[in-house]
Amino acid sequence: MTRKENGAEREKKTGVGKGKRNRKGFRAATALILFLLGGAGLAEDGAEAPDDAVVITETGPAARELTGECRFQSNGNSRDYSVLTDGEVGTYLPLRENGKKKQGTLLITCGEPVCGLEIKAFDKYGRDHDYDLQVRSGDEWVTVDRGGTYLTHWHSLPEPAKEIRILSTGRERLRLAEIRAFGPGEPPEDAERWDTLDKCDILLLSAHPDDEILWFAGLMPTYGGDRGYRIQVAVMAPTGGQRKLELLGAVWHCGVTHYPEFLGFIDKNGQNPEKQYQLWKGKRRVVGRVVDVIRKHRPEMMITHGLGGEYGHGAHKTCADAAIQAVKSAGKSGEYPASAEKYGVWEVKKLYLHEYEANSVRCDWDEKLAAFGGKTGFEVAAEAFQFHGSQVRRNWAFERHGIHDNALFGLYHTTVGPDSGIGDLMEHIGGNPGAGN
Numbered sequence: 202m203t204r205k206e207n208g209a210e211r212e213k214k215t216g217v218g219k220g221k222r223n224r225k226g227f228r229a230a231t232a233l234i235l236f237l238l239g240g241a242g243l244a245e246d247g248a249e250a251p252d253d254a255v256v257i258t259e260t261g262p263a264a265r266e267l268t269g270e271c272r273f274q275s276n277g278n279s280r281d282y283s284v285l286t287d288g289e290v291g292t293y294l295p296l297r298e299n300g301k302k303k304q305g306t307l308l309i310t311c312g313e314p315v316c317g318l319e320i321k322a323f324d325k326y327g328r329d330h331d332y333d334l335q336v337r338s339g340d341e342w343v344t345v346d347r348g349g350t351y352l353t354h355w356h357s358l359p360e361p362a363k364e365i366r367i368l369s370t371g372r373e374r375l376r377l378a379e380i381r382a383f384g385p386g387e388p389p390e391d392a393e394r395w396d397t398l399d400k401c402d403i404l405l406l407s408a409h410p411d412d413e414i415l416w417f418a419g420l421m422p423t424y425g426g427d428r429g430y431r432i433q434v435a436v437m438a439p440t441g442g443q444r445k446l447e448l449l450g451a452v453w454h455c456g457v458t459h460y461p462e463f464l465g466f467i468d469k470n471g472q473n474p475e476k477q478y479q480l481w482k483g484k485r486r487v488v489g490r491v492v493d494v495i496r497k498h499r500p501e502m503m504i505t506h507g508l509g510g511e512y513g514h515g516a517h518k519t520c521a522d523a524a525i526q527a528v529k530s531a532g533k534s535g536e537y538p539a540s541a542e543k544y545g546v547w548e549v550k551k552l553y554l555h556e557y558e559a560n561s562v563r564c565d566w567d568e569k570l571a572a573f574g575g576k577t578g579f580e581v582a583a584e585a586f587q588f589h590g591s592q593v594r595r596n597w598a599f600e601r602h603g604i605h606d607n608a609l610f611g612l613y614h615t616t617v618g619p620d621s622g623i624g625d626l627m628e629h630i631g632g633n634p635g636a637g638n
């Protein structure tokens with residue numbers, strides 16, 4: 202099953218996607234559950250609630266976290282269940298694969314009824330991993346949801362349950378990194394509920410998890426979380442599951458709800474684009490993958506690293522080089538014809554490079570953002586960087602502006618004319634944030 206199909210399936214189940222932003226859908230789903238439980242009174246006289254009715258009722262009591270009241274029991278060798286709740290995405294409980302031996306299971310029992318679960322998991326390659334989420338019904342275990350589309354899943358249970366089971370259904374060992382359980386009500390905003398969109402407004406191409414914050418600072422909180430532009434993050438060189446989960450935490454914290462694209466190139470520094478393309482098995486292959494992402498997500502604006510690679514990293518330089526090539530090619534049906542056939546062609550209106558000196562734009566990441574309670578883009582970015590625990594421990598730190606000014610970009614390519622100097626990366630794009638296809 203593709204990610205897209207899975208995403209669509211999830212939208213149907215939860216109602217996520219009806220609102221412009223996922224968090225609205227999130228509340229809507231909660232309201233719908235409350236309605237089904239007879240608690241919210243969304244429809245009068247027993248009339249069926251129309252689709253829109255679930256969206257307008259956004260308030261509800263906050264869900265209480267029940268994780269501390271849950272007990273865990275697996276059929277594997279490891280009994281250190283603290284790794285599931287320690288907040289460290291790098292530690293995990295292994296569950297056996299679906300092979301010749303008995304399938305790996307984790308039983309979760311809770312004194313209070315659980316209505317929703319957040320599960321972070323991956324396989325040994327750091328990829329999504331399939332599992333079934335089951336609840337006990339009499340003597341039977343009934344599958345109520347599945348994992349495997351994203352590394353972090355939110356599962357709304359159709360009915361509150363005190364006994365829940367995770368059944369590993371993939372071919373590799375399932376590494377369960379984190380589990381949080383919640384009672385009825387509105388789940389917290391930090392519970393990641395990803396969606397997948399075909400159309401974005403902004404494509405942010407970064408080399409590694411953490412670059413999306415270090416060099417772009419307030420971009421996601423300001424344009425995504427606050428102004429409502431749909432931002433698609435794509436990362437060239439994901440490493441293992443830990444770095445990916447750290448990225449998800451950071452991106453979600455900035456109010457971006459669309460699941461990043463992990464392009465899967467090896468995390469090695471080639472120093473310059475020529476060597477980096479060799480490490481990544483050829484320029485055509487690398488540019489082709491970026492063309493795919495552009496055609497698939499159809500961004501109005503694209504933004505990536507500087508030509509100098511900030512502190513000179515080959516992967517960063519190659520992001521800029523590949524983005525330039527890919528923007529040129531994505532609009533032409535004769536270039537990378539297989540992907541043109543699959544996705545159609547797409548013309549990106551603006552391409553910005555970090556620190557590009559011509560046509561420069563200074564972004565105001567000190568603007569107070571209503572969606573974040575008045576915090577600034579810089580402040581939200583600094584918080585988001587803390588999700589990159591492995592990099593924080595390696596003494597990387599986020600700085601306001603920094604040596605390589607993370608508020609300074611240059612317009613490398615435009616089909617809509619030059620910027621006027623108002624400091625808006627979406628100037629001349631037209632339309633409202635998130636509007637249109």
Ligand SMILES: [Zn+2]
Nearest residue numbers: 408409412514
């Ligand atoms: Zn990097």
